[in-house]
Amino acid sequence: SYVLTQPPSVSVAPGNTATITCGGNNIGSNSVHWYQQKPGQAPVLVIYYDRDRPSGIPDRFSGSKSGDTATLTIRWVEAGDEADYYCQVRDGDSGVFGTGTKVTVL
């Protein structure tokens, strides 16, 4: 089955930039979507189709893709951005989630 690999954790100081990667074989041929999940809450879509932002998501959140890696970038990180982040693709008739990255704001 398709595997999406993310770093387990990323630490960032407030005001700096957090970069979260999502690697998968031939990910370039799939659209990548990103979710933010805060403790005790349901996930929230923050980026879809690699780089589009749903309404209400700050433009500090951006997505990109190059080769076999998709990237979620959070600029001017705030304490409220501390959460788990998951990438996701559609692989044929299945959905696949990445392994998840815990972002800690120092």
Next chain:
Amino acid sequence: QVQLVQSGTEVKVPGASVKVSCKTSGYSFTSYFLTWVRQAPGQGLEWMGWISGYNGNTDYEQKFRGRVTLTMDTSTSTAYMELTNLRSDDTAVYYCARAGPSFNPNWFAPWGQGTQVTVSS
């Protein structure tokens, strides 16, 4: 606004079945797929399957085939997830989410609030 409201906490013994509901509102139920995702304690998100609100067609993650059944009731815009032969490692929060865009599941938004299912003897 689009809302998905799930049924409440369930506690089951091993070998039992559970059926979780997801009542939707604020959008055309028959124009979207509805997906189910679970999250075991301290673990990541795990996709289980999705169902077309248009014709009830389903796709399931291979590990759940034979144990999970997704159904829907278009008259009440409600989707259901039934998991049978429960084991302790089925203990998790189960989420439903609308899968967009219309007729072509890719991204998942918004999500229901989650339903805690605990399997314990």
